[in-house]
Structures are given as C-alpha cells and as structure tokens.
Amino acid sequence: MTYYKPNDSKMFADITDGMAIIINSETGVYYGFNELGTEVYSNLINGVSSEDIINKLKPWNNNAENNFKEFMDFILKNEIMLVSNDGNSNAEIEINEETAKVCDYILKADEYLDAQELLLADPIHEVKEEEGWSPEKSSLNENKEDVARREAKMVQ
Amino acid sequence: MNDLISVIIPVKNGSKYIEQAINGILNQKMNVEIIVVDDCSADNTIEIAQNYGCKIVKHETSKGQVAGKNSGLKVAEGKYILFHDHDDIMMEGALQKLYEEFEPDFMAVEAKVQDWYSPDLSEEERAKTLIKQEPYWGLFTGAILIKKEVFDSVGYFSEATQTGEIIEWQSKMDSNNFKVKKIDFVSTLRRIHSTNFGKTNQKTEFKNYAAILRAKLKKNNP
Numbered sequence: 001m002t003y004y005k006p007n008d009s010k011m012f013a014d015i016t017d018g019m020a021i022i023i024n025s026e027t028g029v030y031y032g033f034n035e036l037g038t039e040v041y042s043n044l045i046n047g048v049s050s051e052d053i054i055n056k057l058k059p060w061n062n063n064a065e066n067n068f069k070e071f072m073d074f075i076l077k078n079e080i081m082l083v084s085n086d087g088n089s090n091a092e093i094e095i096n097e098e099t100a101k102v103c104d105y106i107l108k109a110d111e112y113l114d115a116q117e118l119l120l121a122d123p124i125h126e127v128k129e130e131e132g133w134s135p136e137k138s139s140l141n142e143n144k145e146d147v148a149r150r151e152a153k154m155v156q
Numbered sequence: 157m158n159d160l161i162s163v164i165i166p167v168k169n170g171s172k173y174i175e176q177a178i179n180g181i182l183n184q185k186m187n188v189e190i191i192v193v194d195d196c197s198a199d200n201t202i203e204i205a206q207n208y209g210c211k212i213v214k215h216e217t218s219k220g221q222v223a224g225k226n227s228g229l230k231v232a233e234g235k236y237i238l239f240h241d242h243d244d245i246m247m248e249g250a251l252q253k254l255y256e257e258f259e260p261d262f263m264a265v266e267a268k269v270q271d272w273y274s275p276d277l278s279e280e281e282r283a284k285t286l287i288k289q290e291p292y293w294g295l296f297t298g299a300i301l302i303k304k305e306v307f308d309s310v311g312y313f314s315e316a317t318q319t320g321e322i323i324e325w326q327s328k329m330d331s332n333n334f335k336v337k338k339i340d341f342v343s344t345l346r347r348i349h350s351t352n353f354g355k356t357n358q359k360t361e362f363k364n365y366a367a368i369l370r371a372k373l374k375k376n377n378p
Binding site: 117 | 292293294295320322323326330359362363365366367369370373374
C-alpha cells in the first residue's frame with residue numbers, strides 16, 4: 001500500500017468550503033485543487049492508501065488510475081505531500097459521488113504564481129500570537145460556530 | 157504644491173514610536189494630511205498625534221488594523237492615499253518620488269521597504285527574529301501611493317481578516333485593469349521590534365491568506 005503525508009515543514013494547507021489551498025511558505029507559490037481533488041487530498045491526509053482511492057474512483061472514470069497518477073505526480077513534484085511509510089488502516093474513504101460528478105470525475109490541481117511577493121513580504125513569525133494586535137472578537141462579524149467549523153477543517 | 161496626500165496611520169498603543177513616524181512624514185515637506193486612526197489605545201497615542209495637528213479618528217471598540225485603514229479612507233480628503241504603520245519611518249524625499257513617478261496610465265506607484273531592527277530590540281531578540289536583508293516589494297504600508305479614486309471602484313478592505321488585505325486589494329486592482337507602477341527604491345524603513353503586529357502566528361496568517369486566495373480563485377472560476 002502507498003501512503004502520503006502533508007509536507008508540513010514548508011507547506012501550509014487550508015481546506016474550507018470544499019476547496020484546498022496550499023501555500024508554499026518558502027516560495028510564495030500557492031496551489032489549488034478542484035472539489036474532487038480536495039476530497040482525495042483530505043483522504044490522503046487521513047491516511048487512506050492511494051490504492052483504496054483509485055478503487056473508489058475507478059467505477060466513475062475509466063481513466064481514473066492515470067488521472068490519479070497525474071494528480072499525485074503534481075503533488076509530489078511540488079512537494080505538497082511526501083511519501084509516508086505509515087497509513088491508517090482504520091481510515092474510511094470518504095469521497096462524495098455528487099462532488100465527483102460536479103467535477104466530471106476528474107482530479108485537478110493548479111499552480112499559481114500571482115501572489116508570490118505578497119505572500120513572502122510579511123514573514124515575521126517569531127513570537128506568540130497574543131502579542132500581536134488583535135481586534136475585539138465581537139467586531140469581526142463572525143460567530144463561534146463559523147470559527148469552530150473552519151478551525152476543525154484546518155490542517156494542523 | 158502637490159495635490160493633497162492623505163497619510164493614514166492605524167494604530168493601537170503606539171506612543172513609543174508614533175512620534176518618529178509622524179516626523180518622518182512631516183519631513184517629506186509635501187502637502188499632506190496625517191490621519192491617525194486610534195483603535196482604542198490605552199496609552200497617550202492620541203495626545204501625541206493631536207500635538208502634531210493630525211486628524212484623529214477614534215474607534216469605540218477595537219476593530220483591528222484593516223478596519224483602521226477603512227476608517228481613515230472614509231475621512232480622507234486627499235487625491236492620493238498612503239497607508240503608513242505607526243512604527244515605521246519614511247525615507248527622506250520618498251513621498252515626493254512616489255508622487256512624481258505617477259503617469260496617466262497608473263493608479264498606484266509602489267516602492268520597496270527595508271526591514272530594520274529597532275534600536276531598542278535586544279541582541280537576544282534580534283538573534284531569534286529573522287528579517288529580510290534586502291529591500292522588497294509587497295508591503296502596503298509606507299510603500300504604495302494610491303489614487304483615492306481607486307477605492308471608489310474597488311471599495312474598502314474586507315474586515316473579515318486581519319492580514320492579507322493587500323492580496324485582496326491587488327486582486328481587485330487586476331479585476332479593474334488598474335496598473336501599479338513599481339519603482340526600485342526604498343521608501344520606508346520597516347521597524348522590527350518586540351511587538352510588531354506582523355509578528356503573529358504563522359498558521360493564522362496563512363489561513364487568512366488562504367481565504368483571500370480561495371475567494372479570488374472562485375471569483376475567477378465560478
């Protein structure tokens with residue numbers, strides 16, 4: 001079985017509203033997946049094997065194996081994930097067929113270079129968060145449930 | 157005399173450095189109004205700003221630096237806008253250079269900033285705080301002079317996040333085909349001290365960035 005893990009040393013990943021955004025903190029390049037790609041990425045993070053994912057996709061797409069290989073080639077080439085020795089044998093694969101259908105059952109990943117200067121411009125991150133200038137939470141127009149929901153999806 | 161430039165300084169508890177920031181702007185010898193947006197300081201920031209004749213905007217509750225920029229924009233009377241951090245120092249002649257570099261096709265002119273260890277930063281803190289050794293583009297504050305009419309088109313900043321507003325702004329500039337002219341000189345020294353606003357948790361900051369980038373991608377590919 002083949003497993004992958006996030007490359008936490010240089011990549012920041014955030015999954016919200018069905019769309020993964022991964023930022024390379026060293027280069028300022030960022031990556032986006034379509035909804036199906038995001039679900040596959042989430043499953044890989046949860047320790048699902050690539051074989052199980054391919055088996056899930058195959059009934060929907062005759063070219064699923066090649067498409068998955070291209071997707072993973074992109075992810076590995078850009079060091080978004082690394083090959084892992086360990087998976088999670090108890091992890092249940094979760095890919096919604098409706099999501100896959102919306103994406104025509106195709107995994108897509110793209111690279112974006114349009115914010116490099118901006119993403120790299122503010123890199124002072126040496127002290128505790130509470131020392132920064134934070135507004136009163138009540139002024140941010142967001143409720144606790146929204147914050148909790150987003151944080152739960154945040155890749156640690 | 158140049159067209160009026162509104163320099164907007166959002167600040168919270170900035171009494172330690174704001175005087176140097178204001179002096180740096182006044183030393184530009186340009187036609188400016190300095191707008192200090194106070195985000196519920198507990199120190200004498202407002203008093204210092206008032207002594208220099210700055211226009212003062214007070215937040216009733218602390219809303220953060222992005223909301224501070226918006227509050228400043230709402231009262232700005234200048235034809236041009238420049239955002240400035242309360243702890244940074246503008247280089248001599250920088251504002252005039254930014255102003256003079258405007259050409260008809262451009263809606264903003266951008267210079268570089270240079271990180272600079274504040275003299276009061278201890279050797280120990282300097283050692284653990286890595287800064288860029290070379291000047292760089294990509295920071296809003298002290299570095300970009302913007303025609304105020306830009307904000308009539310692109311609107312104010314989203315206050316949903318506390319960082320990354322320049323990414324959202326740049327995206328809106330692109331959408332409107334507004335061009336930014338880049339000039340390779342240092343306009344402002346960015347003071348690195350023990351309580352920089354930018355010294356935040358990296359994951360929180362990147363999460364803010366990710367939200368802005370996601371919105372941008374979804375807008376471009378609905």
